[in-house]
Amino acid sequence: MEWRKTTSWMNPNSGNASTIQSLIGHFLRDRLSPSLLDAQTKKFQQETCGATWGQPPYEKVVESEADLDWLINNPSAYKNAVCIIEPASNVGQNNAKEDVRASSNIAYLCRVIADCDSILFPLWKLGNLNQKKLDHIFETCLAVFVEGGYPTAKDPESFAGQSISLRELQSVIEHLVTARTHKSAPHIFICIGHQLSAQAHVNLIQKAISAIRSDLPSICELNSFQHNLLMDCCDQIEQIGLDLTIQKNGLQIAKGWNDNCFAVALNEVPEVGHCELHRYEHDGVHPSLCFNSLLAEHVETSDIYNGIVEQSISYEKDLNIVMFHSDEVNEESILFSNWAYSQLHHALHPSRHFIALSELSWLLSLPRSIEILCSTFAEGSKCTEVAATCITYIDRETKEIRRSFSFQFHPELLNDLREFNVAGEPNYAKLKSDDGIRMLMRVLYESIID
Structure with a gap:
């Protein structure tokens, strides 16, 4: 194995978080200006045209526990890099009948x-790796992406x-959350x-309830x-x-x-192609008596927590993104998870100091909230209620806020739903004008500076 111990490629001085932030910030500043590395970028595109995973500069593909050990022993190789988890070999087949490995576009x-x-961490072929080693790398890199995949998060048989x-995959996601x-x-x-994270919220809330009931009597006066x-x-x-x-x-599904379709279910209509983003809204009409409290x-x-995606929707006219899915996250599940996280946050607060010293300390790492940021619309009709979420964490002592995000749509794909290394790498100017890519970069930028 011959991996670089550095993370930069075009400029030897760009392998640090500050420079990465500056380059992303410049990209987001407008839709017209050239890259700060314009000459180097053009040279890079000429020299690496068609390169994909396993080929420089995308050679860092984890294939064994030994690769994990190498990374841990060489932190300079990943500290300022993004880690990409692949749940499946591809995210589906596009209109050109190509299996789309969208992770290569993120790279x-x-x-x-x-x-x-x-x-790249292709868990679909790697299997279950040492969780402590994964946790260490995922916590200390620049950011972690969990890509899409063709299986369904509601059916174990699809894997x-x-x-x-x-x-096993849900366990990895729960560790991330x-x-x-x-x-x-x-x-x-x-x-x-996005769907796995929705199920992870429900799983973690269930585990929290079980753990409190079983362990609290031993650490707190009855x-x-x-x-x-x-x-x-x-x-x-x-x-x-x-x-x-x-x-x-209007039908109960x-x-x-405990229902397999509580967090994720089949969308009313499969969504493939362009759609518009609008702020999430609900009229409150629902047969469950508790629904209005959740809403x-x-x-x-x-x-x-007014945030990045809402601002993009407000200030960018006719925000268009690309969908590529048949399942969706249920809005009731996210509304429930947000409400439950809030209830737990308030109930844990008076006990936080002795809980922090107990086996229940992990409860203090649960999110504070999860917000539905937007829904997708096509030809004036709502398609996907939970198109994106913001998962918010708050430090109980400093009150500092940290965020992670989830998207049902594919901000890393262009209109043709193709891999860049197959269709031809888009230039910097084209990337700057694409709504989905701008949103992805804005979310990455804002979350790494939290």
């Missing part, structure tokens, strides 16, 4: 826009033939990554208000989790958080 974008390295099961700590790498979940507050909170969350129904076109909590979350 190209990071290189051309920010001279930033990418490291048959891969080296990693749906359950609880790893957004101080100075840790942000996470950007795309397509099935008659204390902290104990009673947390136990009441658990009862309330469980009751709503069991009673909430998932509705599509799932009930309760009210989400309105409060939206008011507190």
